[in-house]
Amino acid sequence: MAIPAIEDHWAVFLDLDGTLLDLAPRPDAVVVPTGLIATLEGLVQRLGGAVAIVTGRARDVADTLLAPLMLPGGFGHGAELRDGAGRIRTIDTIPAMPADWAPRLAAEIATWPGVILETKPHGLVLHHRAAPQWKDATRDVLLALLRGHDDDFTLMPAHMAFEIRPRVATKGRAVRALMQAAPFHARRPVFVGDDVTDEDGMEAARALGGLGLHVGRDFHGGPAQVRAWLAQPEARHAAP
Numbered sequence: 001m002a003i004p005a006i007e008d009h010w011a012v013f014l015d016l017d018g019t020l021l022d023l024a025p026r027p028d029a030v031v032v033p034t035g036l037i038a039t040l041e042g043l044v045q046r047l048g049g050a051v052a053i054v055t056g057r058a059r060d061v062a063d064t065l066l067a068p069l070m071l072p073g074g075f076g077h078g079a080e081l082r083d084g085a086g087r088i089r090t091i092d093t094i095p096a097m098p099a100d101w102a103p104r105l106a107a108e109i110a111t112w113p114g115v116i117l118e119t120k121p122h123g124l125v126l127h128h129r130a131a132p133q134w135k136d137a138t139r140d141v142l143l144a145l146l147r148g149h150d151d152d153f154t155l156m157p158a159h160m161a162f163e164i165r166p167r168v169a170t171k172g173r174a175v176r177a178l179m180q181a182a183p184f185h186a187r188r189p190v191f192v193g194d195d196v197t198d199e200d201g202m203e204a205a206r207a208l209g210g211l212g213l214h215v216g217r218d219f220h221g222g223p224a225q226v227r228a229w230l231a232q233p234e235a236r237h238a239a240p
């Protein structure tokens, strides 16, 4: 599929890790490429502010990475929203994560070298990128935690990681909520993502008459191709 050039009436929803940012060995090792902030600033200007970040990252982490920008978006897979006016809203029905989950996991993985526990306001992740031999064990320990909490939380595979998130926190929900108000309302939503969690955001954009673009399937490359597309909005990009 030829990726269409960005149009002035679009609302663009962008995933962060694996879409705008190249994947890194650890969550805290990502590098924000030179020029990305300026590219996003230009897009914000062109689309009247209708540029959102929809990420699994917590809001403060996303804001730190993209400083000085504080774009609207969905954070923690949509658990928290920031609208076009900068107002923050957490989903009303978001369940509190049991307080003992993080310490229980920290104790468990103490003997699993290379496995990283990432805690977030509304979820947690076990990363096995540096220790793939622990992949099954990390999934199983999270599944064990979820027993009795299945109504509230779900396990999600990610790139070299497994993540627990609240069931109600989805990127599709974030797209639908943001599209209800300015500056997104009445624009054509276009979601760009790369991972399992992004499929829902892509589906929501398509259901609203827009596009869901996948980094691997549509850009046939990686974040560098996405960044180039964002930086050259007037150009038409044909898939190689």
Ligand SMILES: O=P(O)(O)OC[C@H]1O[C@H](O[C@H]2O[C@H](CO)[C@@H](O)[C@H](O)[C@H]2O)[C@H](O)[C@@H](O)[C@@H]1O
Binding pocket: 015, 016, 017, 018, 019, 022, 023, 024, 025, 026, 027, 028, 030, 054, 055, 056, 057, 058, 118, 125, 127, 129, 158, 159, 160, 161, 163, 195, 197
């Ligand atoms: O929704 P996203 O913006 O794509 O965030 C998804 C998860 O990304 C992060 O983990 C992934 O990226 C890391 C840095 O490149 C990488 O080391 C890891 O293997 C990937 O799974 C982040 O740490 C998670 O919190 C996000 O949910």
